[in-house]
Amino acid sequence: MKQEKATVVEHHNFQGEYRILRLAAPVVGPLVKPGQFLELQVPRLDERILRRPFSIYQADAEGVAVLYKAVGRGTEAMAAIQPGDEVDIIGSLGNGYPEADANKTPVLVAGGYGNAALYILAQRMEKTGIAFFGGRSEIDILLVKEFEALGWEVRPTTDDGTLGTKGLVTAAFDPWMKEQEIETLELFVCGPNPMLKAMGDRAIANKFTAWLSLDRNMACGVGACLTCVIKRKTGEGWEWARCCKDGPIFESREILWNE
Amino acid sequence: MKQEKATVVEHHNFQGEYRILRLAAPVVGPLVKPGQFLELQVPRLDERILRRPFSIYQADAEGVAVLYKAVGRGTEAMAAIQPGDEVDIIGSLGNGYPEADANKTPVLVAGGYGNAALYILAQRMEKTGIAFFGGRSEIDILLVKEFEALGWEVRPTTDDGTLGTKGLVTAAFDPWMKEQEIETLELFVCGPNPMLKAMGDRAIANKFTAWLSLDRNMACGVGACLTCVIKRKTGEGWEWARCCKDGPIFESREILWNE
């Protein structure tokens, strides 16, 4: 975990409303594990002070990139970031995904910017497998070619049927799941909370492993403020776990969803 | 007095640390009287909310220009203003200079951005006369050629002697004053407070007229908040007068300086 004034190398529209921000960050870049994230200080974020968390989409010795969508004040203000600007980042943060189990079949499940967070995982994984990507429409399904280039089979689903199976990610996943040796599956999931919960429920019911990347509002990003907590099951009941520090990756069985 | 979203036409370094900002402002432009000012909302002025007051340097049917120096947070943030940007202004504000007395000899006395404020006055005055401009160094004496082109005789003074007489403005003014028919002088003064006071004292001692443009911190600029008050003499004593509304131009005899 380091704080670094990173220099913007590239900032461009990627697809639909998604943009990629690439930063020269020789200090943070080499630290990154798949599934980790950055706390980024948005420059010129008028009258708002907190950093914003972003999954790391790519990382190497020279730097990092994030893939993001403008959804609110901070991400909208990011539009003004120009190559050459300085952006203050803290990273890499969080636990990241564990090593994939060599005896299991890896499955990726993602929605929205989740594809980005899983891309670096796929790049660094020794095996390949199958990837279920959900989105509202064709334009929301990111990086299909890139995953295919890494040797993954991609099965998209869209709410409107413009690409792949029509429906939620489960519409493609459920029939497929029935044909597998279910216990050998190892899921890596990153997406909106309902998707996480749906996959987590299936993992518990069918006794496979599912690593879920949780998205909670954050303030500090380093475990100090106790903003980002979720209920984690313990022997007797539950305890708060910090998504930023103890997560954002949790195994489905750890999570108590009733909050 | 109107509020207008003006478009930046031009923004450039003028001389030394002074910059000129020219705005397309067809609503405010035609209203301007010499000596009046604008309240300008500095775009992207991180975490500061108040407008900044600026004398109007030029104005016509199409718009206005201000000539300013970066001295603090707001004026520094103005550096980022680009042609095409929108700048919210309220103007024109304040009383402005009165018509020059046809029977008197007009004399301009200025320092710093005061030259700018007097330039529009000189442009619109029927007579010409003599102008005393003071500054720290040659680089601080603005618009000499422009005033000369209007037919004014310019007598610069600089603290370091790099241009004109060495010393304060009074070093040039005092000897000159002694040779004049003093009561026929009409001074128009715009500059730092010590210069205003020095000229005001001379006006009172020598019974000539001196119109002083006062520079006070402002919040509203329209007379509502009572931030910018000075003590104005009354028959019995004094009253508060608002620089933004009752001023910024006051005759030397009106002002009680002991605040």
Add this chain to the structure above:
Amino acid sequence: MSVDLKIKIGSMEMKNPVTVASGTFGYGPEYAELVDLNRLGAITVKGICPDEHVGNSTPRTFETRGGMLNAIGLPGPGAKGFIEKYVPFLKQYDTPVIVNIWGKGMDDYGTVVEMLDGEETVSAYEINLSCPNVKEGGSAFGTEVDTFSRVIELVRGKTQKPIIPKLAPNVPNIAAFAKAAENSGADAISIMNTMPAMAINIDTLEPELANKFGGLSGPPIKPIAIKLVFDAARAIDIPIIGMGGIFEPEDAIEFMIAGATAVAVGTANFVDPSTIDRVIDGIEHYLIKKGHSSVADIVGTVKA
């Protein structure tokens, strides 16, 4: 679809729930070239005491991160001066006028009302019991429940017009003051005055305000004001005029959902005089969008 923006503060009808915060809008004429005074729900003028008052020395305001401090010190023309200089102007408009009153001592509150009450143009009184910037009275009256109640009762005895005590924010128990106001005959309360605050120049070691202290206003205080309005609204049945950092329509709506029947735009006038217009429009649009027919439909609807 049309919505009804009208509200009532005691017997005073307002065409919409938006007024201005006392001291940020002068006495009316100052913003008349920029703001249509007929559009306002009410015009609230700067604090008036019986006699002329000079106020504090300068500097009187100071800009802080996101807001400002002021220690104007309630300069003003006094009741007679106000009637002479401003009532003829204000009469021209079809908008009720709320006169903010204050006193150097308790009696002044009665005196100023006696002096003003004959003027038809004066629609209501906002009783300033919370100015942090005057030594004599001001906040001393507003942070002690007994004195607070006595002033309100005194004013109540002098007028039939609506009276609106303005509460100080620096108390741990705003509900007690709200309740005391209601029990003493107030028609409404307004919340909040500026928050006592200070800034010091680290080079000169001088306070940035001549008065040493001042009141903090603007966006920084909004979350404080929302909490105070919420707490007060739970305690009383009379309406609340909410203020503190209203810069956008959404801010005003938040105050109303917290429990304010009306709102006042203050510091925002200095920053953007079109705020009042935008706030009125924004409330109307919000009501339409949410399918409401009147302001009352949203007042105090917070799910808490």
Add this chain to the structure above:
Amino acid sequence: MSVDLKIKIGSMEMKNPVTVASGTFGYGPEYAELVDLNRLGAITVKGICPDEHVGNSTPRTFETRGGMLNAIGLPGPGAKGFIEKYVPFLKQYDTPVIVNIWGKGMDDYGTVVEMLDGEETVSAYEINLSCPNVKEGGSAFGTEVDTFSRVIELVRGKTQKPIIPKLAPNVPNIAAFAKAAENSGADAISIMNTMPAMAINIDTLEPELANKFGGLSGPPIKPIAIKLVFDAARAIDIPIIGMGGIFEPEDAIEFMIAGATAVAVGTANFVDPSTIDRVIDGIEHYLIKKGHSSVADIVGTVKA
């Protein structure tokens, strides 16, 4: 030229006047990779009560214009958990540790001190009498002078270590609390805790915090805190730890000139963890630039 940054809070020596605000820095390990804990004047840890406590539901924080609200609700491992989990870590550093303590009832304040007092690593206690986010105790103790004094006397009876009551900002008379703290045996006081505040989502009508209310922190409250420190400093002779919106060295220096012997960096840690370093450097540079030789030369030097 060298300056002496050392200060004392009771018997506790700090190598410089800069600590962190409780609750914004965890228990030490959280920022240890970003901040050199040996550089700090003291580490102030998050609030501890005798037993484990779960705190509030989520959402627990909300960003406001220029600042933030929090209603974390004092979750924590309890005194035993703190000793097991964090004391071994904190022991490694050459920096005093101030433990912020709180209780659900008055007795808890005594109990938690009894449980912690044997630990050499615990250098001092900051007594939280002002948390706006817990129903049981917190601010109820901090806004009523008698209860406030009783808690301090109780803690005083249990320890020889420095005790530092933390004052609530939402009182009209901070000097009375400061004086009461001094009279009850406090070694210092800290000012201020967060300001009670609230935000409401105008679409869902729900409060933005699960706890409904929260505390406002960050730059918006700085001018409020400066005033409180100034007022308190005039009333007492024991040192003050000043906090509230310190983001830049100049902010810290302003607190010291107002009367604070030490300062705490809070919300700024979330925004820029290098703030602490910058503040320590900035104070040193300021002292050198102004020709002072020690921190004491500037404390309370405001010309007012």
